[in-house]
Each structure stands twice: as C-alpha cells, then as structure tokens.
Ligand SMILES: Cc1cc2nc3c(=O)[nH]c(=O)nc-3n(C[C@H](O)[C@H](O)[C@H](O)COP(=O)(O)OP(=O)(O)OC[C@H]3O[C@@H](n4cnc5c(N)ncnc54)[C@H](O)[C@@H]3O)c2cc1C
Ligand code: SF4
C-alpha cells in the first residue's frame with residue numbers, strides 16, 4: 001500500500017475542504033479518497049489499484065448522515081447508514097422489502113456492519129484483470145490498454161450494457177433495488193448541493209475508466225426513494241455459485257403494483273448480468289396492463305435480454321438471467337395475490 | 338521527521354489533524370509515511386501506539402500489541418479469520434485502519450473472565466468445533482455477535498449469518514452445534 005495522509009473530518013465543510021480543489025483532478029485514481037466502511041477502499045489500496053495521497057475519514061459525520069427516515073413521500077437513507085442497519089430496519093423490511101433483501105443477501109455480516117450505503121453504491125467491479133495490477137490489458141484500470149476479459153476467462157462478466165471496451169459486471173445488489181424504485185442520490189460538492197437520478201449516476205461502458213457522473217470531491221449525503229404502491233410488493237432474488245457470501249451470477253429486483261389480477265405498474269432491475277445497475281424497461285412495458293402469468297413473465301424476461309451480447313463463457317447468463325426474472329416476478333405476484 | 342507528520346488520534350476525540358490549505362494535499366512530492374499516535378482500548382485496556390497511517394487494526398493487534406490470537410487469512414475481507422468486535426459489533430480487522438477505530442475493541446484474548454471461558458469458547462471445545470483452529474478466534478467472535486444480534490434462532494439463520502467465516506477444515510456442522518449450545522447460556526447471561 002502506498003503512503004497517505006489520514007485526516008478525520010468532523011463536518012461536511014471539513015470533508016470538502018480536505019478534498020481541496022485539485023486543478024487537474026485524476027478521475028481514474030483520485031488523489032484524495034473519502035473513507036467510510038473502508039471495505040472497498042482498503043481492499044483496492046492494498047492491491048494498489050487505488051493509491052490516494054490522502055484519505056479523509058468521514059465516519060465522524062455519522063450523526064448527520066447516519067439516519068433512516070420514513071415519510072409519506074418515501075424513504076430517506078443517510079449515506080453513512082450501515083448495510084446491516086438498513087437490512088434489519090423493521091420499517092424498511094415492511095415497506096421496502098426489495099431494499100432490505102438486497103442488502104441482507106450481500107457480502108457477510110461483518111462487512112455489512114462496516115460498509116456504508118454511500119460506499120456501497122460506489123463499489124468497483126470484481127473483474128480479475130481490474131483487480132490484479134500485474135495483469136496487462138484492462139481499459140478500466142489503464143485506459144487504452146485493451147480488455148483482456150473479452151477473450152479471457154469471462155464467466156462472471158456481463159451480457160447487458162457491455163461494449164468492446166469493457167464487459168465487466170457491476171457487482172452490487174443494493175443499487176439494483178434502488179434503480180428499480182427510481183431512487184435519487186443527494187450530494188454536496190465544491191459547487192453546492194444537488195440531487196441526481198441514481199440510474200443516471202452510472203455511466204455506460206464506452207469510457208470504462210469513468211464509472212459515475214459524480215464530480216471530483218463530491219460527497220454522497222443520502223438516498224431518497226419515492227413511495228409508490230409497488231414498494232411493499234417487492235423482492236430481490238439473487239442467484240449465485242454458493243447460497244451465501246457470494247456475488248450474484250444473476251439477480252432481479254422486482255416491485256409490482258397489481259390490481260384485479262393485472263399489472264398496473266412493474267419496476268424491474270437486473271444485477272449480475274449487466275455492466276451497470278440495469279433497469280429493464282422493455283420487460284416493464286411487456287407486463288403493463290397484463291395478467292402476471294408464466295407466459296407473460298417469460299415474454300417480459302425475453303424482452304429484457306433481447307439486446308444481450310454474450311461471450312464465450314457467460315452465455316449461460318442469458319438463460320439464467322431470464323429464469324431469475326421469471327421466478328422473481330411470479331414470487332412477488334404470488335405473495336400479493 | 339517533520340512536525341506535521343505527527344497527528345494525534347484520540348478515541349472519539351474531536352476532529353483530527355489539521356486540514357491542509359487548499360491545494361497542498363495534491364502537491365505531495367515525497368512518499369514519506371505518515372506517522373500517527375493512536376489511543377485504543379483493547380479488551381478493557383487503554384493502549385497508545387505510534388503507527389504508520391497505513392496500519393490495519395489486524396496488524397497492530399498482532400505486531401504491536403502482541404495479541405496474535407486474531408488471525409490473518411486473506412487480508413482482503415474474504416475469509417473472516419480476522420473478525421473482532423468494535424463497540425460490540427463484529428467487523429473485519431484487516432479492512433479497518435487502526436487510526437479509524439473509535440470504540441473499544443474485543444479480541445479472543447479478552448473473552449475469558451477470571452479463568453472461566455466464555456460460553457461460546459467452552460461450546461467450541463465441547464462440540465469439537467475446530468480442527469486446525471486457524472479460523473476459530475474469528476468464528477468465536479463472530480458467533481458471539483451473531484447470537485447477540487438475534488441471528489442465531491434457527492440452524493438456517495446461523496448458517497446464513499455465519500457465512501462470513503470460512504473454515505478450510507470444514508468444521509461447519511460442529512461450529513453450528515456449538516453456537517446452538519452456547520446461545521441459551523449467553524441469553525441467560
Ligand atoms: C469479500 C467481499 C464480498 C462482498 N460481497 C458483496 C455482495 O455480495 N454484494 C454487494 O453488494 N457488495 C459486496 N461487497 C462489497 C461491499 O458491499 C462494498 O465494499 C461496500 O458496500 C463499500 O462500502 P464502504 O462504506 O466500505 O466503502 P469504502 O470502502 O469506505 O468506500 C468505497 C468508495 O466510495 C467512496 N465513498 C465512500 N463513501 C462516500 C460518500 N459518502 N460520498 C462519496 N464517496 C464515498 C470512497 O472514497 C471509495 O472510493 C463485498 C465486499 C467484499 C470485500
Ligand atoms: S472487462 Fe472491464 S474491468 Fe475487466 S479487463 Fe475488460 S476493461 Fe478491465
């Protein structure tokens with residue numbers, strides 16, 4: 001690990017001040033990094049994929065950004081709420097089960113105690129070429145160096161939203177549930193506060209070294225999830241190589257508003273199969289106004305994967321992803337009827 | 338050593354160190370390690386150590402405080418061997434900067450009270466819940482927290498909530514049995 005200066009921020013202002021205003025920010029390997037749970041940052045610093053000069057510990061801001069609030073308008077999650085805190089919250093489990101389930105099925109109990117919701121959104125791909133700096137050919141780590149995974153081991157890689165530059169998978173679970181529910185992220189940065197649609201925060205695979213549209217030094221302060229008749233009727237289904245403590249091969253976040261046997265509105269996002277948290281709008285429109293039958297669920301799943309671009313070892317994800325979505329849809333429909 | 342290389346870290350103290358004037362943080366030329374003085378409470382004892390800012394809690398426990406019961410398996414958050422309690426919650430000490438620790442820590446060395454083993458330690462012996470023993474300190478700390486969190490009500494819950502502690506010897510069925518043995522004793526207090 002490279003040497004760095006460690007600073008504790010005790011207020012939003014001091015955190016932003018610690019960031020300074022770099023004249024030429026290095027967005028690939030930022031020289032100043034916020035430290036929340038550290039479960040991603042320490043891991044990648046040990047691997048020297050990241051090597052900041054300065055680490056700003058923002059855990060002192062927990063009193064400000066560590067709360068879960070439920071109002072009629074929706075759910076508000078502070079950026080420093082821990083994964084376990086939200087997963088175990090009785091209100092989140094009752095009114096937003098897809099969120100609680102996506103968190104409870106992620107990582108391990110220890111990691112969930114450490115990891116913050118803000119940091120979770122910014123986790124990086126587990127692609128081995130990205131994590132191992134002794135391996136050449138990773139556009140995400142070294143722009144222009146190629147993508148060794150295109151013709152290398154790519155069983156874990158994505159089939160949706162990929163490009164010839166990068167086929168890595170967004171590894172998280174929580175972001176899928178949020179994207180399905182249309183959540184926004186609140187930030188504060190050198191130029192003030194703003195609110196960003198979470199789905200639009202994640203960039204496409206054309207320029208893989210840039211993953212999000214966060215500005216250099218911008219701090220995530222919270223997440224807002226709008227209320228809707230579908231949030232209670234929701235679930236997160238995660239399929240993986242072992243039943244616990246493993247990243248998704250395929251996952252589906254599903255929320256349904258059903259009335260008289262028909263789908264008034266479906267909210268669907270997919271994980272494990274896509275370059276970024278993937279809202280499956282095509283599948284949503286197939287279901288709209290229809291009864292939720294096996295046939296309709298299958299048609300929706302087919303629509304979701306119509307643009308899939310499988311590689312040598314991950315073609316199974318096209319089938320697995322569809323079956324995962326079908327099962328999730330029928331499960332949510334079953335629990336509400 | 339320059340004076341500005343010393344930052345004092347106190348437990349739950351106010352803001353630490355000083356913030357650099359704008360721009361300074363980005364013009365560092367030297368790779369000189371930052372040294373910090375950290376005040377920690379481990380197993381009820383106050384400790385003061387001078388560390389490199391890069392030091393993890395795991396390495397500090399093992400190499401500076403002589404508490405080698407906490408094990409290093411992967412050093413990357415994947416195995417759970419380094420599990421300790423901070424403020425009563427189970428965390429991974431390999432992914433924790435020692436400078437960032439704000440609450441008292443408990444390690445395997447702090448569980449025995451006046452010669453009496455903790456119920457979970459005793460249960461691990463009774464149930465033969467280890468073979469090589471390398472994962473055991475982490476398993477025991479994790480099991481204590483698992484019971485206290487209320488995630489050990491059923492065998493299925495134990496399996497799910499203990500999945501962050503790998504055992505290469507695959508003593509899993511015995512580990513689960515040990516947790517089932519210790520749980521009522523712990524809840525009785
Ligand atoms: C073995 C292992 C298994 C895992 N399995 C899963 C899994 O199955 N599913 C899953 O979803 N995740 C999984 N994870 C990933 C884990 O959930 C993330 O590492 C974690 O959520 C990151 O949160 P953190 O608070 O620790 O982030 P940190 O490591 O503190 O920070 C991560 C990044 O975000 C930045 N950052 C942090 N907070 C903010 C903020 N408020 N504003 C702006 N920037 C910020 C940091 O500067 C850093 O770049 C796993 C991790 C490990 C090690
Ligand atoms: S898939 Fe993306 S992260 Fe993996 S090697 Fe290719 S460019 Fe790098």
Ligand code: FES
Nearest residue numbers: 410411412417431
């Ligand atoms: S040594 Fe910390 S999880 Fe493996």
Ligand code: FES
Nearest residue numbers: 468470504505506
């Ligand atoms: S007893 Fe050997 S690793 Fe668990």
